[in-house]
Amino acid sequence: MSSTTTSKRFNLFEWIKTITFYEILVGMKATLSHLLNYRPVTLQYPHEKRTLPDNYRGMLALLRYDDGTEKCVGCDLCEAACPSRVIRVVSAEVPNEPTKRYSKEYYMDMTRCLFCGMCVDACPVDALGMTREFEWAVYDKRQLHLNKQQLLAIGDRSFPIREKRLELQHPNVAFFNVAFKHVPPKPD
Amino acid sequence: MTEFGLRLAISLTQIAAVMGIVVVTVLILTLAERKVLGWMQDRMGPMEVGPYGILQPFADAIKLFFKEDIVPAGANKLLFTAAPILCLIPAFIGFAVIPWGPSWTINVNGVIVKPFVISDINIGILYILAFASLGAYGIILGGWASNSKYSLLGGLRSAAQIISYELNVGLSIVGVLILTGSLSLVKITDAQEGWFWDWFLFKMPAPQILAFVVYVISSVAETNRVPFDLPEAESELVAGFFTEYSGLRFAFFFLAEYANMVLVSCVAAALFLGGWHGPYPGTLMELVGLGSWSWIESTMWFAVKTYFFLFLFFWLRATLPRLRYDQLMRFGWKVLLPIALGNIVVTALAVFFFGT
Numbered sequence: 001m002s003s004t005t006t007s008k009r010f011n012l013f014e015w016i017k018t019i020t021f022y023e024i025l026v027g028m029k030a031t032l033s034h035l036l037n038y039r040p041v042t043l044q045y046p047h048e049k050r051t052l053p054d055n056y057r058g059m060l061a062l063l064r065y066d067d068g069t070e071k072c073v074g075c076d077l078c079e080a081a082c083p084s085r086v087i088r089v090v091s092a093e094v095p096n097e098p099t100k101r102y103s104k105e106y107y108m109d110m111t112r113c114l115f116c117g118m119c120v121d122a123c124p125v126d127a128l129g130m131t132r133e134f135e136w137a138v139y140d141k142r143q144l145h146l147n148k149q150q151l152l153a154i155g156d157r158s159f160p161i162r163e164k165r166l167e168l169q170h171p172n173v174a175f176f177n178v179a180f181k182h183v184p185p186k187p188d
Numbered sequence: 189m190t191e192f193g194l195r196l197a198i199s200l201t202q203i204a205a206v207m208g209i210v211v212v213t214v215l216i217l218t219l220a221e222r223k224v225l226g227w228m229q230d231r232m233g234p235m236e237v238g239p240y241g242i243l244q245p246f247a248d249a250i251k252l253f254f255k256e257d258i259v260p261a262g263a264n265k266l267l268f269t270a271a272p273i274l275c276l277i278p279a280f281i282g283f284a285v286i287p288w289g290p291s292w293t294i295n296v297n298g299v300i301v302k303p304f305v306i307s308d309i310n311i312g313i314l315y316i317l318a319f320a321s322l323g324a325y326g327i328i329l330g331g332w333a334s335n336s337k338y339s340l341l342g343g344l345r346s347a348a349q350i351i352s353y354e355l356n357v358g359l360s361i362v363g364v365l366i367l368t369g370s371l372s373l374v375k376i377t378d379a380q381e382g383w384f385w386d387w388f389l390f391k392m393p394a395p396q397i398l399a400f401v402v403y404v405i406s407s408v409a410e411t412n413r414v415p416f417d418l419p420e421a422e423s424e425l426v427a428g429f430f431t432e433y434s435g436l437r438f439a440f441f442f443l444a445e446y447a448n449m450v451l452v453s454c455v456a457a458a459l460f461l462g463g464w465h466g467p468y469p470g471t472l473m474e475l476v477g478l479g480s481w482s483w484i485e486s487t488m489w490f491a492v493k494t495y496f497f498l499f500l501f502f503w504l505r506a507t508l509p510r511l512r513y514d515q516l517m518r519f520g521w522k523v524l525l526p527i528a529l530g531n532i533v534v535t536a537l538a539v540f541f542f543g544t
Contacts (some may be wrong), residue, residue: 038230134522
């Protein structure tokens, strides 16, 4: 049994394994055991959806205070923070309130967004939020160029519980939209 | 004229019944393959169309039927059209000599009819081999006529592979033919009556176990199934010889592949596993006193054996990766061919010295 071939020694045990297709039979046993202990890992996606993690970063949205006014103060920090230049803000003064600013126009090109969440981190007044929406496949990609009204609508349907205005939460919290003594307060 | 008309009517009825059974089997197979493959890989397979996806074959058929029929620019239109038909007809025509049930004869108005085989010709197995080889023309012509390099490569590979493995199929069958002394599939099946050790797989004096293994491997290669699916290797050749085909012509190729699988499974069951004979002599139906219904049990045994082979095809597909081309050729010519030839010699000597 110790005859040698050109490269390796003849091994009777290995030879018997080869001619009886031992390795193939081991593989077939493995596949058959998967068939008999059938435990699929598939999630039937449109019918059943996975539980999202708590910090899931989905569709972006603009938020409002509980009195319906927009949180956004038009500071452009989100635009500066965005790595893929998704956001475009047109800032303007609030009419009749020269110390306050707001975003006159607010555009998001969601075709470019990579959902990093940097705009949300950058926002000083928590005006941006990441919702748990992820099914945003559309037939026309122009539908992913969102304006302010659309972003506010997303925020309205995803965040039904709204915060109070900053000046009503704590006197030291507000940095931007602080109420000034010489400006008459808004009707509550 | 009336007798001719009667024979024609009976034959057409039998042909329609067998074609119906084969097409239904192919429909079941397309679903079963995806399901079994999915289950073996911890997936679910098709689940959308109908409950648990059981209507998927019909959805596929409708899709293929209504798809646009594209003929590539520069293709040879005549051969491009003829190739799927050349592939499909040999796959279906082989079923004419397969015995599905007991070899009874029925007398219909003076015409002797064998109800479970369309035509019991005395060269049955040779006829099947001949037409199986013709099927290779469909593949080669389809690959050539498409005017595409992937198709051509698939067709060339298929030509070499089918020629190599046809030989092994033919030689592995010779042992059975020596034991029977006939080429007729009905006679071969009848010779295996009795207990399961009377099947040619185990039958003394020359058990055909090696021939059986050679036949199964070669038939997997002949039907271009994994692990011998080099002609349609999707990771190298897009889809091989039917890359350029779409719609109904693609469906023809698809149908031919599955019909070929059913055919080689039927032949394997008939040659080595006793055909429609159960693993015990006689039938249970006769014991209960329902002798005229025993054909149901016989055809059930045939179906069980055939479906076992079809399951084996799926099982191998779920387990094995594709062979390299030189491995394929070396295995066919340097391993299987000597085994098949040696089996012929051993069987012939055993039958000569110990045969009845």
